[in-house]
């Protein structure tokens with residue numbers, strides 16, 4: 624049985640179609656990422672999985688259960704951390720964690736969990752007096768307080784400083800060791816790349832690619848790049864004829880060669896052969912940022928254009 628099964632999910636808000644026929648399945652114990660720009664449909668998808676929104680059409684199953692029909696059973700196995708948590712301002716961190724703990728038959732020790740998310744010194748502070756980052760950590764703790772088998776984490780490190788972000792990532796890695804399935808929504812490439820076993824890239828409400836991080840990069844067919852500097856005239860025909868080379872660009876003294884296979888070795892040999900002195904030679908392999916750009920036509924954080932197109 625899959626941990627999460629989404630089949631032809633479609634969600635419309637009036638005339639806006641937020642999610643178009645999204646299908647994905649998340650294996651048990653996997654950390655699965657949904658990556659996309661603002662407004663791509665990530666939160667809508669997750670809120671349908673959580674049972675907080677009703678799909679316009681399509682089906683969702685969490686450990687074989689329907690989030691609406693089997694609401695009570697789903698609540699016992701699912702932990703949800705959403706982008707904007709509306710919590711009771713006057714309650715302290717400890718009171719909130721204890722309150723949420725009381726919703727579950729089984730669960731974490733509240734003080735241990737507070738410690739794990741780094742809020743021990745803020746234990747007796749009211750929610751309204753926490754910083755944005757501390758509220759964020761608390762929302763992660765509340766998602767995990769019932770020791771869920773499946774956790775949905777939406778933009779879990781937004782607003783955190785780099786150290787706090789790394790601490791939360793370590794917490795997610797602990798979840799993996801405990802066999803918890805995680806569906807992680809993010810628009811932070813580093814977060815997704817570090818944590819996820821597989822990723823769905825969602826763009827304008829559709830999944831446009833779904834694979835492991837390495838599979839997405841190789842599937843984008845970007846090849847490799849060798850760059851170097853030359854002083855003086857340079858005959859690019861020396862490189863154009865190599866079977867590994869697909870293109871050569873010369874701009875001033877900077878040469879960029881694209882290709883595949885043993886590109887670096889082949890280029891280096893040809894340069895030596897042609898008595899060409901190259902300096903600052905480096906091989907650049909494409910990363911997930913390059914793959915995202917190639918697949919969607921825009922960089923991940925290119926949000927201005929996304930806002931305009933809504």
Ligand SMILES: Nc1ncnc2c1ncn2[C@@H]1O[C@H](COP(=O)(O)OP(=O)(O)OP(=O)(O)O)[C@@H](O)[C@H]1O
Pocket residue numbers: 636639640641659660661662663664665666667668706810933
């Ligand atoms: N309640 C709503 N009513 C109308 N439109 C909505 C509503 N919620 C979301 N949308 C629209 O649906 C689309 C998808 O929104 P969604 O929040 O799922 O995107 P997202 O990828 O999670 O974005 P972000 O990273 O900004 O949270 C957007 O165009 C958004 O404006």
